[in-house]
Amino acid sequence: MSIPAFASDIELTAGVLSGAPLTRRYLSDLRGSFADLAAYERALQTGNPLLYSVSAVDAPQGDGQLNYAVGTLLPGRVGPEYYLTKGHYHARREAAEVYIGLSGEGLMLLENEPGETRLLPLQSQKIVYVPGHTAHRTINTGTAPLVYLGVYPADAGHDYGAIARNNFRHVVVEQNGKPVMIERAAFKP
Amino acid sequence: MSIPAFASDIELTAGVLSGAPLTRRYLSDLRGSFADLAAYERALQTGNPLLYSVSAVDAPQGDGQLNYAVGTLLPGRVGPEYYLTKGHYHARREAAEVYIGLSGEGLMLLENEPGETRLLPLQSQKIVYVPGHTAHRTINTGTAPLVYLGVYPADAGHDYGAIARNNFRHVVVEQNGKPVMIERAAFKP
Numbered sequence: 001m002s003i004p005a006f007a008s009d010i011e012l013t014a015g016v017l018s019g020a021p022l023t024r025r026y027l028s029d030l031r032g033s034f035a036d037l038a039a040y041e042r043a044l045q046t047g048n049p050l051l052y053s054v055s056a057v058d059a060p061q062g063d064g065q066l067n068y069a070v071g072t073l074l075p076g077r078v079g080p081e082y083y084l085t086k087g088h089y090h091a092r093r094e095a096a097e098v099y100i101g102l103s104g105e106g107l108m109l110l111e112n113e114p115g116e117t118r119l120l121p122l123q124s125q126k127i128v129y130v131p132g133h134t135a136h137r138t139i140n141t142g143t144a145p146l147v148y149l150g151v152y153p154a155d156a157g158h159d160y161g162a163i164a165r166n167n168f169r170h171v172v173v174e175q176n177g178k179p180v181m182i183e184r185a186a187f188k189p
Numbered sequence: 190m191s192i193p194a195f196a197s198d199i200e201l202t203a204g205v206l207s208g209a210p211l212t213r214r215y216l217s218d219l220r221g222s223f224a225d226l227a228a229y230e231r232a233l234q235t236g237n238p239l240l241y242s243v244s245a246v247d248a249p250q251g252d253g254q255l256n257y258a259v260g261t262l263l264p265g266r267v268g269p270e271y272y273l274t275k276g277h278y279h280a281r282r283e284a285a286e287v288y289i290g291l292s293g294e295g296l297m298l299l300e301n302e303p304g305e306t307r308l309l310p311l312q313s314q315k316i317v318y319v320p321g322h323t324a325h326r327t328i329n330t331g332t333a334p335l336v337y338l339g340v341y342p343a344d345a346g347h348d349y350g351a352i353a354r355n356n357f358r359h360v361v362v363e364q365n366g367k368p369v370m371i372e373r374a375a376f377k378p
Contacts, residue, residue: 003307003323005299010314017316057318064283064321064342094253098340100289110194118192125199127206127338129246132253134192149316151287151340153253 008057008068012103015072015147016055023054025086027078032164033086035171036079036189043078050074051083065154073106073138073146079189080173084109087137087168091157094132100149101126105142107179109168111135117170119181122148135163139172141179197246197257201292204261204336205244212243214275216267221353222275224360225268225378232267239263240272254343262295262327262335268378269362273298276326276357280346283321289338290315294331296368298357300324306359308370311337324352328361330368 009018016022026048027040034040056069076083087109090097099108101123108128110118112135120128122138123146130136140146170181198207205211216229217237223229245258265272276298279286288297290312297317299307301324309317311327312335319325329335359370 003299003301003305004320005297005307005309005323006318007309008316008318010316012314059318060285060320062283062321064279064281064285064345066285066287066318066340066342068287068316068318090253092253094251096249096253096255096343098255098257100338108194110192112192116192118194120194120196125201127197127199127257129195129197129248129255129257131193131249132251134194149289151255153255153342154285156253 004060010070010102010149012147015053015070015145017057017070020055020057024050025052026050030086033084033167034078034081035184035187036081038189039079052085059154061154066151067154068149068151070147070149071138073140075140075143075145077174081171082139082141082174082179084139085137086160087135087163089135089159089162090132091159092155095153095156096132097130097136097150097152097156099128099130102147102149104140104144104146106146107139107141107172109137109139109170109172111168115169122146135168137168193249199259199291199338201336204242204259204334206246206259209244209246213239214241215239219275222273222356223267223270224373224376225270227378228268241274248343250343255340256343257338257340259336259338260327262329264329264332264334266363270360271328271330271363271368273328274326275349276324276352278324278348278351280348281344284342284345285321286319286325286339286341286345288317288319291336291338293329293333293335295335296328296330296361298326298328298359298361300357304358311335324357326357
């Protein structure tokens with residue numbers, strides 16, 4: 001049995017990892033994610049654009065193993081709210097994740113189960129440490145694709161349910177050309 | 190208690206992570222690592238240059254947590270053998286590591302306990318997956334610093350002892366301007 005090492009190429013322009021399957025999320029997949037419901041329905045009537053893709057290696061499972069994925073989130077807005085990923089907790093709540101910004105300009109929105117919030121920059125040469133027990137969503141506040149790499153324990157798993165039910169408590173919207181975070185409860189379309 | 194997330198900046202030119210302590214390894218720290226013992230002694234008599242540095246975040250410990258570090262390995266040779274890191278197993282043998290090439294040009298030398306070897310390219314936009322139970326050493330085969338990021342389980346630990354006793358079974362040397370891997374047993378200074 002030889003050493004089960006392997007290599008991947010990050011194809012930045014395409015936002016993919018060589019040889020890894022690509023999952024695509026379109027506007028229609030993000031129903032319930034954006035705060036401005038009317039703007040979401042209007043946007044869907046004019047098309048169903050790709051919002052983001054995730055290219056994840058089919059990596060080894062088991063104790064001590066890691067998985068990694070490249071995410072590419074396109075620029076755009078629904079109403080005043082920037083394009084975003086669904087966001088998730090890890091199914092195994094203890095599992096952390098290290099995000100490495102590769103290109104573009106954006107933010108990482110974090111929230112824990114008591115409802116506390118953090119917002120951290122995510123862009124080239126920035127690393128964001130997402131601790132365990134923390135839901136995470138990326139947001140593209142720029143004009144180019146936001147591309148990043150995430151590394152996480154192989155047994156982390158994904159739990160989209162908690163966010164799908166309640167969403168994050170805060171939204172990030174454009175105000176006077178700049179991203180501003182406000183409470184969802186205070187958002188007025 | 191707020192969310193214990195944090196961010197780091199990769200300062201590529203300096204090869205450091207913002208706010209992280211830097212460990213420096215000089216030629217004198219690499220005694221026993223290079224195959225050409227006479228060339229090593231001659232090199233030490235002319236100076237004690239920095240070979241590499243590691244900038245590791247003082248990250249959280251515990252189940253599911255990750256740590257990460259930026260390594261910067263300078264270009265150069267001792268005899269025909271390229272500058273290299275000491276190399277290590279993880280103390281917890283199951284722990285894998287994901288390496289992301291940031292700049293420069295080099296190789297990752299891998300060896301497991303049965304003595305099998307793999308050699309994989311490490312450079313910008315390349316990722317190398319180092320599985321558990323695998324000793325790993327980086328080698329700079331280029332003319333600029335080789336800079337890379339490693340992400341690993343927080344409880345991985347470092348075991349330098351096995352490599353310090355036996356070294357890797359293979360060496361990577363320059364032959365006609367190109368890197369070539371040969372068995373240590375076959376190396377003739």
